[in-house]
Amino acid sequence: MDLSVSLGSLTLANPLIAASGCFGYGVEYADAVDLSTLGGVAVKGLFLSERQGHPPPRIVETPAGMLNAIGLQGIGVHRFVREKLPELRDRRAVVFVNVCGTTIDEYCEVSRVLSDHEGVAAIELNISCPNIKEGGITFGCSLTGTHAVVSAVRKVTPLPVIPKLTPNVTDVASFARAAEEAGADAVSLVNTFLAMAIDVHTRRPKLSNIVGGLSGPAIRPIAVRMVYECRQAVKLPIIGMGGIATADDVLEFMIAGANAVQVGTANFVDPLIWPKLLDGLRDYMTRHAIARLGDIIGRLDTTKRETAWISS
Amino acid sequence: MLVDVDAAVISNARLSDDYSVVALAAPDIAAHARPGQFVMIKPCRGIDPLLRRPFSIFEILRDGDGEPAGISLLNKRIGVGTSLLYDVLPGSRIQCLGPLGQPFDTIDPPAEAWMIAGGVGLAPFVTLAEALRGRGTKMRLFYGARRATELYYVDEFERLGAEVTLSTEDGSRGERGFVTVPLDAALATTPAAREVRLFACGPTPMMRAVAKLAARRRRRCDVSLEQVMGCGMGGCYSCVVLTQAPGGSPHFVRSCIDGPVFDSTRIMWDALTH
Numbered sequence: 001m002d003l004s005v006s007l008g009s010l011t012l013a014n015p016l017i018a019a020s021g022c023f024g025y026g027v028e029y030a031d032a033v034d035l036s037t038l039g040g041v042a043v044k045g046l047f048l049s050e051r052q053g054h055p056p057p058r059i060v061e062t063p064a065g066m067l068n069a070i071g072l073q074g075i076g077v078h079r080f081v082r083e084k085l086p087e088l089r090d091r092r093a094v095v096f097v098n099v100c101g102t103t104i105d106e107y108c109e110v111s112r113v114l115s116d117h118e119g120v121a122a123i124e125l126n127i128s129c130p131n132i133k134e135g136g137i138t139f140g141c142s143l144t145g146t147h148a149v150v151s152a153v154r155k156v157t158p159l160p161v162i163p164k165l166t167p168n169v170t171d172v173a174s175f176a177r178a179a180e181e182a183g184a185d186a187v188s189l190v191n192t193f194l195a196m197a198i199d200v201h202t203r204r205p206k207l208s209n210i211v212g213g214l215s216g217p218a219i220r221p222i223a224v225r226m227v228y229e230c231r232q233a234v235k236l237p238i239i240g241m242g243g244i245a246t247a248d249d250v251l252e253f254m255i256a257g258a259n260a261v262q263v264g265t266a267n268f269v270d271p272l273i274w275p276k277l278l279d280g281l282r283d284y285m286t287r288h289a290i291a292r293l294g295d296i297i298g299r300l301d302t303t304k305r306e307t308a309w310i311s312s
Numbered sequence: 313m314l315v316d317v318d319a320a321v322i323s324n325a326r327l328s329d330d331y332s333v334v335a336l337a338a339p340d341i342a343a344h345a346r347p348g349q350f351v352m353i354k355p356c357r358g359i360d361p362l363l364r365r366p367f368s369i370f371e372i373l374r375d376g377d378g379e380p381a382g383i384s385l386l387n388k389r390i391g392v393g394t395s396l397l398y399d400v401l402p403g404s405r406i407q408c409l410g411p412l413g414q415p416f417d418t419i420d421p422p423a424e425a426w427m428i429a430g431g432v433g434l435a436p437f438v439t440l441a442e443a444l445r446g447r448g449t450k451m452r453l454f455y456g457a458r459r460a461t462e463l464y465y466v467d468e469f470e471r472l473g474a475e476v477t478l479s480t481e482d483g484s485r486g487e488r489g490f491v492t493v494p495l496d497a498a499l500a501t502t503p504a505a506r507e508v509r510l511f512a513c514g515p516t517p518m519m520r521a522v523a524k525l526a527a528r529r530r531r532r533c534d535v536s537l538e539q540v541m542g543c544g545m546g547g548c549y550s551c552v553v554l555t556q557a558p559g560g561s562p563h564f565v566r567s568c569i570d571g572p573v574f575d576s577t578r579i580m581w582d583a584l585t586h
């Protein structure tokens with residue numbers, strides 16, 4: 001049974017990647033989860049320097065989901081390569097580093113630092129965080145901005161470059177196309193949906209940042225649709241995400257066209273979810289006599305089917 | 313050692329219309345838990361509510377041979393999750409992850425431990441009192457609530473050897489007013505040469521007031537903070553508390569893995585109560 005999948009030049013042992021912002025720097029989970037058994041680990045977004053993030057409250061629950069406005073609190077790329085990367089390397093994790101920037105130069109500089117260190121498998125470009133004002137989503141919401149960041153980073157690193165796309169645009173497929181034209185190796189989608197929750201008794205927003213990003217099962221059908229649209233638009237490998245909590249959810253994204261997936265919010269609910277998801281994928285492969293999991297990628301059947309009562 | 317148990321509910325004892333004690337069969341968590349640690353509970357099946365909730369481990373339950381068999385939680389009905397837990401029936405199952413977080417320091421004689429609890433903030437102190445009794449450490453409990461009917465487990469603390477001082481806001485039992493009133497009086501009459509360590513858990517204004525008294529009397533005070541928590545594992549960065557080391561600049565630390573127990577002098581209380 002072969003669960004491995006390819007993302008361009010990268011081959012992952014399986015399609016499951018821990019989603020950035022939902023898995024700390026990976027090391028937090030290293031005693032509970034064998035990191036080497038994951039397809040990959042996408043660590044928390046990194047700027048050049050440390051960043052404090054927003055004051056609490058930073059999360060609030062909503063129906064079948066949650067809003068977050070963490071504000072990219074982080075230790076910065078230099079401390080990351082010094083303090084976290086060696087352990088990730090020792091644990092044989094396939095490390096995707098989520099790279100942030102307020103300017104194109106910062107994206108390039110962070111990527112350059114990472115490229116100089118052993119143990120980074122790929123760069124995920126965060127051009128889609130809805131919770132910070134400068135940089136990030138301002139690039140991700142403009143086709144020229146997306147193209148500019150991706151092509152600039154492409155020039156400074158030999159590592160695979162994977163822009164993470166925002167769903168907060170009219171046509172996400174056009175952004176996948178812009179990324180492809182700029183030389184991206186893959187795209188990942190979707191980041192969270194910009195959203196809001198209000199305490200009606202106090203009339204105050206439930207998040208200190210007023211607005212935040214919606215994640216969890218609530219967004220899954222929209223994310224699946226967006227992955228499907230991107231699959232039609234580009235040849236690039238796609239990392240799909242948005243509310244995945246079961247093996248069936250993983251399969252849904254893969255059939256829609258995702259080569260790999262990320263799991264985020266579900267890891268909060270169950271940090272020991274990974275072997276359960278892998279078991280579920282194996283069960284599916286057994287039941288459907290699938291030898292290579294990669295064979296289901298994009299294999300959505302949209303042919304018209306006659307129903308029995310019509311033909312009889 | 314971290315485990316996730318699909319724990320059977322042994323009992324759910326209603327203490328009042330708001331409070332209950334939920335006993336869970338979770339021997340592995342019970343065997344590894346240290347005083348002041350917490351568990352993450354999924355109060356229902358399904359995805360609404362989605363996230364787990366943090367609960368202090370209230371008691372370690374033991375079987376007839378004295379072996380750890382489970383844990384209990386002191387639950388106060390406040391929101392959706394705590395309401396579900398209040399209504400949970402014996403025999404049903406609850407996903408329970410733990411033990412998590414930094415425990416209390418257990419101190420040895422001649423140092424004394426003074427525990428200060430407000431309302432449901434009593435939760436982490438049974439396990440601390442048991443550990444302290446095992447070390448022969450003298451202990452006091454200052455325990456405050458709104459009214460007499462909301463003071464629980466007083467006999468249990470007395471059985472464990474704690475000197476208990478009660479207070480209620482309406483004066484229906486113990487001293488009238490906040491728990492800090494008898495605490496302040498006791499601190500004022502205790503010679504500086506006697507080593508006293510304070511441990512506080514309760515509403516944020518109470519812990520802040522205790523921290524202030526401790527600073528004035530030059531006593532170390534550890535507080536157990538309760539923050540909105542997403543994962544309990546250090547993954548989400550939602551439960552952060554603004555802290556400052558002496559000479560350092562303020563920064564947010566995660567209360568799930570750096571806490572929930574903190575030296576009160578590290579906490580930037582203005583940011584917490586804001």
